[in-house]
Amino acid sequence: MKMPRDLAVFRRRIVVVSAALIALCTAACMALLVTPLIDADMTARRHMLEEFSNQPFDIDRTAADSEADGTSGLVVTGPDISWCRVAVDESGEAGAVECGGAAAVDRLSESVATQLVSLRDEVGSQPFSxxxxxxxxxxxxxxxxNGAVTVSNGSVAAVETAPSGIRVYTFLDVTPHGDYAASLILRCIASGAVIVLCATAVAAFATTRSLRPVMEARKRERGFVLSASHELITPLMAITSACDVLEAETAISSDVSDDLSIGDSSVGVDSLSRWLGIIREASDEMARSISDMLRSLDGGV
Incomplete structure (x- = not known):
C-alpha cells in the first residue's frame, strides 16, 4: 500500500528525530564509557613513572655504562614501554643519561637530554611533545x-616544586597512550554508527507499522468520499437539467406574452426566475464542492 505524501513526510520526520536522539544518547554513553578507560590508562602510566623514578640511580655506574654503550641497573620490559632517566647537577646540566625500552628509543646525548629536562621544567607534570x-x-x-647515590623514595607529589639542587629526571614515553585512546575512540565511533543505523531501521519499521491503521482509515475515507461524490453527481445533473429546461420555458413564455400582448405577467415570471436562480446557485455550489473533493482525492491529500 502506497503511503500518502503527508504521512510519508510525517514518518520521515519521526525517523530523523529518533535517529538524532539515539545518536546523542549513544555518544553520551560512549563518552561515559571511554573517558574512564582513557583516564585509567594514563593513571597507570603515571604510577609506572613513579615506580621508575623511585628505583636506584647510580650516576658513576650510569656514566661508565654509557661509555661502554650499556645501561645502568634499571631493567624495564613491556610491549610499549620506553623510558629515559637524566641526572642533572646544580647548574642544570645533564651529567648522566640512561634510556631504553621496547620502542628502541635512541640513546640521548647530554645536550638533547638537557632540552628534554627544560621542556619538563616548563610544562610540569603535563604530557609534552x-x-x-x-x-x-x-x-x-x-x-x-648503601654508599651509592640513589633517588630518594620520598613522595613524588612532595617534590612538585621548582627544580633545584642535584636531581634525577625520569621520563616515560606515553605515545602508546595516544594510540590507545585513538583506537578506542574509533571503535566507539564504529560501534555507535552501527547502533544508530540499526536503531534508525527499527524506528522506520515501527513507524510504518504504527501508521498502517491511519493509512487504512485514509483509504476507507477516500472510498467513502468517492462513493458519495459519484452518488451526488446523478441528482445534481438532474437538478441542473431541470433548471435549464425551466429557464428555457420561462424565456419562451416571456417572449410569447410580449408578442401576444397578454396582460402583465412580469410578476409571475420574475418570481419564477428568482427561484430558478436560487436553485441554479445551489446546484453550482454543490458542483464546485464535489469537484473540490474529487480533485483533493486525485492529489492524494
Whole structure:
C-alpha cells in the first residue's frame, strides 16, 4: 500500500528525530564509557613513572655504562614501554643519561637530554611533545643509600616544586597512550554508527507499522468520499437539467406574452426566475464542492 505524501513526510520526520536522539544518547554513553578507560590508562602510566623514578640511580655506574654503550641497573620490559632517566647537577646540566625500552628509543646525548629536562621544567607534570613523541616526566632529589647515590623514595607529589639542587629526571614515553585512546575512540565511533543505523531501521519499521491503521482509515475515507461524490453527481445533473429546461420555458413564455400582448405577467415570471436562480446557485455550489473533493482525492491529500 502506497503511503500518502503527508504521512510519508510525517514518518520521515519521526525517523530523523529518533535517529538524532539515539545518536546523542549513544555518544553520551560512549563518552561515559571511554573517558574512564582513557583516564585509567594514563593513571597507570603515571604510577609506572613513579615506580621508575623511585628505583636506584647510580650516576658513576650510569656514566661508565654509557661509555661502554650499556645501561645502568634499571631493567624495564613491556610491549610499549620506553623510558629515559637524566641526572642533572646544580647548574642544570645533564651529567648522566640512561634510556631504553621496547620502542628502541635512541640513546640521548647530554645536550638533547638537557632540552628534554627544560621542556619538563616548563610544562610540569603535563604530557609534552619531544622528538615526535609524547612524554611525561618527574624529578626527585638525589639521596644516599648503601654508599651509592640513589633517588630518594620520598613522595613524588612532595617534590612538585621548582627544580633545584642535584636531581634525577625520569621520563616515560606515553605515545602508546595516544594510540590507545585513538583506537578506542574509533571503535566507539564504529560501534555507535552501527547502533544508530540499526536503531534508525527499527524506528522506520515501527513507524510504518504504527501508521498502517491511519493509512487504512485514509483509504476507507477516500472510498467513502468517492462513493458519495459519484452518488451526488446523478441528482445534481438532474437538478441542473431541470433548471435549464425551466429557464428555457420561462424565456419562451416571456417572449410569447410580449408578442401576444397578454396582460402583465412580469410578476409571475420574475418570481419564477428568482427561484430558478436560487436553485441554479445551489446546484453550482454543490458542483464546485464535489469537484473540490474529487480533485483533493486525485492529489492524494
Amino acid at each position: 619531544f622528538d615526535g613523541r609524547k612524554w611525561i616526566g618527574l624529578w626527585q632529589p638525589l639521596g644516599a643509600q
